[in-house]
Amino acid sequence: MSTSDNKINKRRAQGxxxxxxxxxxxxxxxLGLVGLLLLxxxxxxxxxxxxxSFSIILKEDAGEAEIKLMQKALDANSYVKSTEYVTADKxxxxxxxxxxxxxxxxxxxxxxxASIEVKLKADYANNETMDVFEKKxxxxxxxxxxxxxxxxxxxxxxxxxxxxxxLLGFGGILFLISIxxxxxxxxxxxxxxxxxxxxxxxxxxTNGFIRKPFLIKSMAQGFIAAxxxxxxxxxLISIVQNEMQDVIDLRNYNxxxxxxxxxxxxxxxxxxxxxxxxxxxxxxxxxxxxx
Numbered sequence: 001m002s003t004s005d006n007k008i009n010k011r012r013a014q015g016x017x018x019x020x021x022x023x024x025x026x027x028x029x030x031l032g033l034v035g036l037l038l039l040x041x042x043x044x045x046x047x048x049x050x051x052x053s054f055s056i057i058l059k060e061d062a063g064e065a066e067i068k069l070m071q072k073a074l075d076a077n078s079y080v081k082s083t084e085y086v087t088a089d090k091x092x093x094x095x096x097x098x099x100x101x102x103x104x105x106x107x108x109x110x111x112x113x114a115s116i117e118v119k120l121k122a123d124y125a126n127n128e129t130m131d132v133f134e135k136k137x138x139x140x141x142x143x144x145x146x147x148x149x150x151x152x153x154x155x156x157x158x159x160x161x162x163x164x165x166x167l168l169g170f171g172g173i174l175f176l177i178s179i180x181x182x183x184x185x186x187x188x189x190x191x192x193x194x195x196x197x198x199x200x201x202x203x204x205x206t207n208g209f210i211r212k213p214f215l216i217k218s219m220a221q222g223f224i225a226a227x228x229x230x231x232x233x234x235x236l237i238s239i240v241q242n243e244m245q246d247v248i249d250l251r252n253y254n255x256x257x258x259x260x261x262x263x264x265x266x267x268x269x270x271x272x273x274x275x276x277x278x279x280x281x282x283x284x285x286x287x288x289x290x291x
Contacts, residue, residue: 017189020186020188020189020221021221021224021225021228022225023182023185024182024185024221024222024225024267024271025224025225025226025228025229025232026229027178027181027182028178028225028226028228028229028266029228029229029232030174031175031229031263031266032229032233032259032260032263033233033236034170034174034175035171035259035262035263036233036237036250036259037167037171038167038168038171039252039255039259040250041163041164041167043249045122045160048160049120049122049125049156049157049160050081050119050120050121050122050125051119052119052120052125052148052156053117053118053119053120053148054118054120054130054133054134054146054147054148055115055116055117055118055146055147055148056070056115056116056118056137056143056146057113057115057143057144057146057147058113058114058116058143059113059141059142059143060113062114062142067085067114067116067142068085070116070140070142071083071116074118078121079120079121079124079129079133080118080119080120080121081119081120081121082118083117083119084116085114085115085116086114086116086117087114088110088112088114089110091112091113091114091115092110092112095112113144125153125156125157126153127150130150130153133146134146179270182270182271183274186218186271186274186278187274189278190278190281190282191278193214194282194285197279197282197283198282201283207280210279210283211276211279211280211283215272215275215279218271218272218274218275219268219271222267222268222270222271223264223267223268225267225271226263226264226266226268229263229267233260233263237250237251237256
């Protein structure tokens with residue numbers, strides 16, 4: 001074989017190595033992305049739930065001092081995340097912004113009443129807890145009524161459950177597809193060097209000796225692919241964090257550290273296992289089957 005042929009084969013081998021490494025890194029990136037979604041699914045659902053609120057509509061004769069005491073009592077409740085006292089004037093101002101008209105000037109008075117807007121902690125943002133609060137304040141002399149959207153709260157909780165199940169299912173399917181893709185990539189890589197394996201057998205090399213360089217190279221490839229996948233994830237996290245910093249904080253370094261270790265471990269272990277079996281296949285194969 002000429003020098004030029006050797007150079008061509010070397011370039012092809014390098015190109016194949018780079019292509020397979022990038023393929024594995026993209027698969028690991030997708031697995032990491034699903035892991036990131038699963039780890040932060042609860043944060044997202046908590047954010048949605050904690051933005052659901054109910055309104056305690058107060059009577060006209062409710063005094064300022066009594067209202068403040070009620071608000072303090074609500075803030076001290078372990079179920080409550082936050083409260084906001086909305087005066088009648090503030091309620092009118094908000095409503096005017098929503099409809100785009102000065103309805104107070106039109107009708108000559110402000111028909112809206114003061115209220116306390118209550119947001120519950122995520123674990124308690126459900127109709128059962130809302131019903132408890134409604135019954136509790138129904139007999140309060142300061143309260144006219146308690147208002148909340150039962151159907152919306154029910155739909156949010158149902159949708160959160162459905163989305164969690166869909167994410168788990170999607171993650172499982174993607175994991176199986178990823179395993180199959182990595183397996184095929186490694187099998188093709190070993191297939192391209194099947195004659196090298198046979199040559200080493202003919203000169204008396206043991207199976208362990210033949211496997212060793214393949215396994216070392218494969219694990220190095222898995223490690224490099226994992227680093228590329230982690231770099232892509234870090235870039236994605238930075239972009240998402242800048243766009244959604246008021247919604248969710250993805251910078252939980254303990255969880256991210258665990259996720260990155262899992263990605264690295266997956267790259268090393270999966271590559272090792274599939275390379276081991278792929279090389280063994282050609283170690284046992286008859287000469288005629290190589291063609």
